[in-house]
Amino acid sequence: MTSAPPTLSLQDLVVGYGGEPVVRGVSLEVSHGEFVAVLGASGSGKTTLLRAIAGYLRPTSGSITVAGDVVAGPRSWVPPEKRHIGVVPQEGALFPQLDVAGNVGFGLPRRERRTSTRVSQLLEMVGLAGLERARPDELSGGQQQRVALARALAPEPDLLLLDEPFSSLDAALRVEVRTEVHALLRELETTTILVTHDQEEALSIADRVAVMSFGRVEQVDAPWRVYEAPSTLSIARFVGDLVELPVRQSKEDTALTSLGWVPVTTEDLPAIGSHALVTLRPEQLALVSDRTLGNGSSAEQTALGTVEAIRYHGHDSLTTVRLEDGTPVAVRAAGGAGVAVGDRVRVVVTGAARAFPDPVV
Amino acid sequence: MVTAIPLLYLVVRTVDAGGESIIAALWRERTLETTVTSLTLVLSVIVGCLVLAVPTAWLLARTNLPGRSLFLVTAALPLAVPSYVMAYAWIAEFPGMSGLWAAIWVMSLATFPYVAIPLTAALRSQDAGQEEAARSLGLGPLATARRVTIPMAWPAAAAGLLLAALYTLSEFGTVAIFRVDAFTRVIYTAYRASFDRTSAAVLSLLLVALALLLVIVEARVRGRASRWRLGSGVKRAVPRQELSRGASALGLTWMIALTVVSLGVPAWSLTMRLMETRRFGFDFTELLGALVGSVTASAIGAGIAIALALPIAILAARYTSRIVRGIEGAAFLGHALPGVVVGLSLVFLTLALLPAAYQTLITLAFAYAVLFLPKAIGASRSSIEAVPPALESTARSLGRGPMRAWFTVTGRLAWPGIAAGALLVLLTAMKELPATLMLRPTGFNTLATELWSRTDVEAFGDAAPYALAMILLASVPAWLMGRWLAGTPGENRRSGTEDDEPVHAQQVTYVGGAR
Incomplete structure (x- = not known):
């Protein structure tokens, strides 16, 4: 464990859309199997950070290292499809032209899509066994998110990114799906980064919470530390009454x-x-x-x-x-x-x- | 059901002719040749539309090409040029043009906006989420295009291709100008050579069958048009691709070349012809007479169409029983009815049942109503749908009777859409050529027939003012349709009428114009 490189390492990462940078110098290490929540208000740069890690955005400076390989840095760039990073987008972003099985098997090699039992295993894992032939628009919001999770897990990514995956669900369902997803990812030992603006969500399921504000990570700590020993007054105000x-x-x-x-x-x-x-x-x-x-x-x-x-x-x-x-x-x-x-x-x-x-x- | 009467009569008439003569007409070598020619024409135009529309849509929707908002307009403008006017413009400039290739060329230029504009809208309105998800699952840019972007944009393109194909199949003027023996021209010629009207009837039915086949094939390949977006959050636009300097130059060259061949050449040709006309003098009273003729016949046609459309539209907008859907579907068959077929069947019908009505203004107007009924239904239906039924029931609860409630609430609110539908029928009917040629009273001229008679005798210079008048008239619905096509992505027929701003609801109104 100690000799293995961290699954994800960010060094002085700066990301922007041309004008003022949105992420202004973030450094963060996530080790294998860890569940880290990036917590921030809207506009804090947390989603931009996630999009840079996924490879959808090119950082202005700094570097991103995944499992020891530099995927974005001064002289290197690995496109998203070669990073082995799974993403569960905010609204699921299921492919509407495909059924559930087609969505889940999307990232598998052609042969495995047809023959292997992997798709049904994954569906069973996320509690949707038997829904292979269903259409995305026939599913409830919570089911869509579970399909998106199964789809992201299918190619066995090194790192899983969750972009506010529960925010579109209503309150009762949110807690239920969140708890299940957490238990599943823990069991699979999947290294996960969850981006959220919901402090209760971040504190309740993460091993560590990185609090972002104005493009910077202000504190990375265990949930109880973030709540009981916030490093700034603004964090103290943000994480609870x-x-x-x-x-x-x-x-x-x-x-x-x-x-x-x-x-x-x-x-x-x-x-x-x-x-x-x-x-x-x-x-x-x-x-x-x-x-x-x-x-x-x-x-x-x-x-x-x-x-x-x-x-x-x-x-x-x-x-x-x-x-x-x-x-x-x-x-x-x-x-x-x-x-x-x-x-x-x-x-x-x-x-x-x-x-x-x-x-x- | 009125729409179906001409068609039914055509069937009766054909069956009357007896099995032997039907078989004789069907099994002639000529029939096979005609079918092959028409199919070649339609399939080639489909390919042509794709070749012209796909790069255009990608450049306009997904890149930072300079001047793309201007090119979006120029890509829609060919809709304002009736295809046989475009054919006339080309042949006037290059008198050597004729045959299948010339027809494919002109029809592709005239119909590619039907594909390019909805495709642009579809590509532009796609959420970035799916493409990003595909990338994170290990697909490169090309594989993402193949497995995500294209399948999601396909329904929009398929609907546009169906329009282009139906338009081409029923096009008469262009194929006649270039002397291509496609169905429409052969039917018209057989009808003119009046000894062979059974053959014309049989070929007409074959043509309708082909058109229906196209509709069915399109429904199959389009697959299930599902809601293209799941969930309800704010969608994120796909970022535009930064073009390198070389790629920008290439893209600009493509767009300029396309604009030149689809708009520049016709404009140049018509301007030159117009100047020749002015040099030789021109009879304006004749032009005025044709204009009056066009407006009169089309206005009566639009009136009949709206009168027929309103009950269907009201039923279709408020109730969805199987019978209502059946009636609406039957009315939509009008899209697959070429003008030459409606013209022919009404000639037979009037001669057999009501000889007094043969070649009268009212029969011509009725033909327009049958042909363009779907446009009228589409427009009225979506504007009626946009009025919440709760308003009408509230009016009832406040003590108004059903009729009065409808007229003071729903009718009152929906009338701009209904009126726009009537205007659309009026303007489209003015461009109609083959049915007009067959059904018009002797001595009655419209812009289309005057233009036709001049290109027929290769008096190209004299035709220019008529062509120009037609373009000016046609640009009104083309402009409306362009706004609709640009405003509604893909097939999502009903979206936007409820929660978007009213302007948007008006744009959706013209869905009938496109189908």
């Missing part, structure tokens, strides 16, 4: 905020200057009724406020509390919050906050 509090003063490893004195993670201590923000995830906050606050917890880490709104989701709830100094904070609780709008509550912080330079100042 965020409570942001200005720092009034700091003392050792704590910062004074509207919620009182809040502990800050050691790695972020250098960031606490005069103009800093601390951030907390809503689930790091909890509500206690004003009266029941025991002597055990320090009153310094709490603040009083009024419940302003409650968004109840069944499995959890998000309560907005307006603190006495006017700052709104979001508090997530498993199940219902047990309070009503207008209740006086005390907000308690658990765990440590992150700190970032305040972008407004």
Whole structure:
């Protein structure tokens, strides 16, 4: 494992469409069998990056190496058909003139298309056994995506690229298809890059998440690191709900905020200057009724406020509390919050906050 | 069903003639020769259309060729030149032209836009997704073209080829000018030599059978025209290929050469003839008389066509029972009915049943209505379809009766499309030649017949003003059709009427004009 070259290696990749580059210097390594999600808002350059890896776009500079071979670099260019990279496009892009079997077998050598059982094996693998003769327009959106996946997997590519493959499906189906595809690719040990703007999707199925913004990869990390230890404030905001509090003063490893004195993670201590923000995830906050606050917890880490709104989701709830100094904070609780709008509550912080330079100042 | 009456009568008439004379007419060497000639002509024009249209469509749709928007217009313009006017222009400039090759040459030039324009639209509107997927599955550029691009663009090209083939098969003027013994000319000659009308009837039926065969073959090779795009996201256009300087020069040369032979030569020839005419003086009252004749007959024809088309169009747009589809299909047979056949059958019909109607204006107008009924149906139907039925039912719920609701809501909203259909029939009928020659009252002249009589006696100079008048009249539907062809990719007949802007719905309206 250690001696084998990474399946994909990008070096200072710059890609554009003539004018300003869209991808501005991306370096990334993906090792065999890994599932990496490229997460970014629309316009962040993630799809352009994927199209460059697939070979649909020629990079302006930098290099792309697949399984040790340079496929795009200063002096080399390998066309998409010679890269052994499978692609599942956004809408599936099935060939409408062919039936399902014709689509799945499209990338196989002519002899295998006719005789081998590979097509039906693949269809069985993606849960569409027996649909060989169906026409693409007779399939549901989820089935079309599965056919597109089987088609991309048929030639056994070194690397599989998924371009927002689940975004056209409705919410319930999206989770189902996503989970199945993930399990299948894991079982096949297929090296995969998933491009998505859906942070929940990226965090839930990837081994590592590369967060892109304005053409650059800002952080590559395990999903929990991206969520709990984002390297910038914009990543922190992008990957989930965020409570942001200005720092009034700091003392050792704590910062004074509207919620009182809040502990800050050691790695972020250098960031606490005069103009800093601390951030907390809503689930790091909890509500206690004003009266029941025991002597055990320090009153310094709490603040009083009024419940302003409650968004109840069944499995959890998000309560907005307006603190006495006017700052709104979001508090997530498993199940219902047990309070009503207008209740006086005390907000308690658990765990440590992150700190970032305040972008407004 | 009115459309079918002339054809049915032709069958009755042929059967009446008795088995022996049918067999005699069929088994003559002449019949075989005619069939071979017509088929050679049609197949060669199909090949010619492909040769002219495919490189053109690729250059216009897939490359960064300079001036491509201008060339898109010039590639559509030959539709404005009636093919026998084009034939006349060529023979006036090169009097030596005659025979099969001359007819193939002119018909290919006259009909290639039927293929080039929908093919351009189809190539342009393809989503990049499929081609990219093919590349990622290991296909090179040529294999991608063969296995993805061409199969996906094929329905558009096949529909265009069918139009070109039917047009060529039923073309009378061009084959007559170049003295090619194709069906239309042989039928007309047999009819003129009035002792042999059974042979004309038998050959007519054979011609119709050939036309139907073309329709069936096209439906087979086109295969199932499915929705060419799955899913609903925004589609990404295929990037245009950057041409090298040499390739650009080659592409420009091709487009300019094509423009010169399809438009330049006819324009030059007509201009020269026109100047000769002015030198020798020209009778304008005669031209005016022909124009009045054309407009009168065509306008009555358009009126009859719309009156026949509306009930069918309303039924076809709102209900889809088997009977309705059958009626609509029968009306569409008109596309496969050559003018010479309709002319001939109406001659027989009037002589046998209603001698008073023989060679009257009303019979001529009726022939126009039969010939161009499909255009009228197509136009009215798509504009009626574009009106949501909910509007009409809302009007009913607000207390209007069915008729009143239709006229105040659906009819009111659909009338521009219906009127455009009538205009299309009117303008197309003005170009009609063989049926006009057979059915017109004695002494009644139209632009087409005047042009014909002058080219017939090789008075080429005198014909130029008539040719010019015809081109001006014909450019109106050609322009409309060009807009339609450019606006709707491929076969997707109904797309765009519902969710696109109204202008687009108007373009779709002319689908009947093309088929």
